Amino acid sequence: MSTTEQRLQDLGIVLPKPLQLPPGVIFPFPWVRIVGTRALISGHGPINPDGSLAQPLGKVGLDVSLEQAYVAARLTGLAILSSLQHKLGSLNRISAWVRIFGMVNSAPGFNQQPAVINGFTDLIIEVFGAEVGAHARSAVGLTELPFNIPVEIEGEVELHPNDA
Amino acid sequence: MSTTEQRLQDLGIVLPKPLQLPPGVIFPFPWVRIVGTRALISGHGPINPDGSLAQPLGKVGLDVSLEQAYVAARLTGLAILSSLQHKLGSLNRISAWVRIFGMVNSAPGFNQQPAVINGFTDLIIEVFGAEVGAHARSAVGLTELPFNIPVEIEGEVELHPNDA
Amino acid sequence: MSTTEQRLQDLGIVLPKPLQLPPGVIFPFPWVRIVGTRALISGHGPINPDGSLAQPLGKVGLDVSLEQAYVAARLTGLAILSSLQHKLGSLNRISAWVRIFGMVNSAPGFNQQPAVINGFTDLIIEVFGAEVGAHARSAVGLTELPFNIPVEIEGEVELHPNDA
Numbered sequence: 001m002s003t004t005e006q007r008l009q010d011l012g013i014v015l016p017k018p019l020q021l022p023p024g025v026i027f028p029f030p031w032v033r034i035v036g037t038r039a040l041i042s043g044h045g046p047i048n049p050d051g052s053l054a055q056p057l058g059k060v061g062l063d064v065s066l067e068q069a070y071v072a073a074r075l076t077g078l079a080i081l082s083s084l085q086h087k088l089g090s091l092n093r094i095s096a097w098v099r100i101f102g103m104v105n106s107a108p109g110f111n112q113q114p115a116v117i118n119g120f121t122d123l124i125i126e127v128f129g130a131e132v133g134a135h136a137r138s139a140v141g142l143t144e145l146p147f148n149i150p151v152e153i154e155g156e157v158e159l160h161p162n163d164a
Numbered sequence: 165m166s167t168t169e170q171r172l173q174d175l176g177i178v179l180p181k182p183l184q185l186p187p188g189v190i191f192p193f194p195w196v197r198i199v200g201t202r203a204l205i206s207g208h209g210p211i212n213p214d215g216s217l218a219q220p221l222g223k224v225g226l227d228v229s230l231e232q233a234y235v236a237a238r239l240t241g242l243a244i245l246s247s248l249q250h251k252l253g254s255l256n257r258i259s260a261w262v263r264i265f266g267m268v269n270s271a272p273g274f275n276q277q278p279a280v281i282n283g284f285t286d287l288i289i290e291v292f293g294a295e296v297g298a299h300a301r302s303a304v305g306l307t308e309l310p311f312n313i314p315v316e317i318e319g320e321v322e323l324h325p326n327d328a
Numbered sequence: 329m330s331t332t333e334q335r336l337q338d339l340g341i342v343l344p345k346p347l348q349l350p351p352g353v354i355f356p357f358p359w360v361r362i363v364g365t366r367a368l369i370s371g372h373g374p375i376n377p378d379g380s381l382a383q384p385l386g387k388v389g390l391d392v393s394l395e396q397a398y399v400a401a402r403l404t405g406l407a408i409l410s411s412l413q414h415k416l417g418s419l420n421r422i423s424a425w426v427r428i429f430g431m432v433n434s435a436p437g438f439n440q441q442p443a444v445i446n447g448f449t450d451l452i453i454e455v456f457g458a459e460v461g462a463h464a465r466s467a468v469g470l471t472e473l474p475f476n477i478p479v480e481i482e483g484e485v486e487l488h489p490n491d492a
Contacts, residue, residue: 027278028285033262033300035322040263043302098361099368101482103304106472113474114355121356136361138371138482140431141472144270144305146277154265154302158363191442192449197426197464199486204427207466267468308434308469310441318429318466 004091007127008081015082016075017051019044022147031083037159039094043103044083045149046075057148061110064150069104072151073119080153081127093159097124097135100155105148106141113139120153168255171291172245179246180239181215183208186311195247201323203248203258207267209313210239221312225274228314233268236315237283244317245291257323261288261299264319269312270305277303284317332419335455336409343410344403345379347372350475359411365487367412367422371431373477374403385476389438392478397432400479401447408481409455421487425452425463428483433476434469441467448481 008015021027033040046054060069085091102117104110117139124133135155145152172179185191197204210218224233249255266281268274281303288297299319309316336343349355361368374382388397413419430445432438445467452461463483473480 025278026282028282028289029264029301030298031300033298035260035262038262040300042300043304096363098363098366099484100357101302103302104472109472111472111474111476113472114353118354118356125356134358134361136359136368136370136482137357138429138431138480139474140371140470140480142304143307143471144268144273144275144277146275146303148275152302152304154300156263189442190446192446192453193428193465194462195464197462199424199426202426204464206464207468265466267466306468307471308432308437308439308441310439310467312439316466316468318464320427 004127011126013078014049015085016047016049016078018082018086019047019079020051032087034087037161039084039088039157039159041080041083041155041157043152043154044076044079045147045152046072047079053147053149056150058150059105059107060116060150062107066112066115069116069150070119073102073117073153074123076151076153077120077123084157094128094157095132095160096158097128097133098156098158100135100137100153102137102139103142103145103152104139105145105150110141113141116151168291175290177242178213179249180211180213180242182246182250183211183243184215196251198251201325203252203321203323205244205247205319205321207316207318208240208243208247209311209316210236211243217311217313220314222314223269223271224280224314226271230276230279233280233314234283237266237281237317238287240315240317241284241287248321258292258296258321259324260322261292261297262320262322264299264301264317266301266303267306267309267316268303269309269314274305277305280315332455339454341406342377343413344375344377344406346410346414347375347407348379360415362415365489367416367485367487369408369411369483369485371480371482372404372407372411373475373480374400375407381475381477384478386478387433387435388444388478390435394440394443397444397478398447401430401445401481402451404479404481405448405451412485422456422460422485423488424486425456425461426484426486428463428465428481430465430467431470431473431480432467433473433478438469441469444479
């Protein structure tokens, strides 16, 4: 077992199943796209362990509290780790986190987006450590997100060259 | 003629002329920036064959229907292919689509952004096939876009190394 | 002194101190993340020479005029150059600007985002010249930004290979 998967187990973290899309919805793109040693991550939202969309949905600062949104960002991180594991076989192939773009479905006047996306960053640092897990980041307010999810995150990780 | 240009012809697709900017507007940046084997694509909107902004403008879910927005995303894809062809000489230099960020000018409560951006993705898969055309993707709701266009898309493609 | 730092001095440009975060705010990510020859830039906002958030805050087209927003985009550029200089030691290590994503905190109906982000692009071309400074760009309207800043910009630069 690779060290990253062992680390997940030590932390008691179980990754969710892939997102179950609502009936009639087709996503004609992969969750992770590999080009050379780069793995590009499509926009993910928060899901439950069974792959269903996590509640609550809606706008942060109105329907969803800051605390709930922090959890949503962590759940989004778990969904991303699940997609990466499915695509890569093992999370141990990741040599560095690169870039994260954190989007918060924001009610008018809500501007604590960084505190929300910390739910994602804290998870990544917890699992990968400060050096591998470090990433450039933006955390900003979107007016609408698909399916009214409170948080969506996309990004990129770098892979060890021998896996290219 | 390269296979991609032949494919466009077989599909009956004619690429539009470059965007005609409104009077007084200056864009001090290139539509495509090449760095090594990477081609970065600036944010594009939907245009007509003559390079003028395509109608209708406005917010999807209010001024623009889902069906019209799907077409706008496809027109945006044609604008991007035109910019890539101008910069690269031939679309055959593209070895892989990498990442797409799809922005939908969204009316309050509109959250079918993925169904809109499918207009772009369907075009790319049609022209490049499922393997080369695959791309990581986000499709999200923006509150305002330049000139009130309904859709804006930016992204990245990878080039064959011998072209670097 | 490297040619870029000399160029800054010739232009009379003094870079600001790093951003002073509001009390209680923690940013668990670096301003610049280096992976190989790529330097990824986290989302920055406009700051004063002492590192405090620059005024005015708020929505462009309502609280902040187009002219003030252009200045805010330029100040954001100076903040980014400061972060790059801290991380790289010298701005001369930059071989090419790659990609810029310009986000404008937009009041309803404001859609001159490109004219705002020109404040950033004009600065970069001024300092690095048209060839090195060229970058793929999007300039779009966000509904809310952290701390209610009027402009946020993230992006990427390429480094000379011998610095990798």
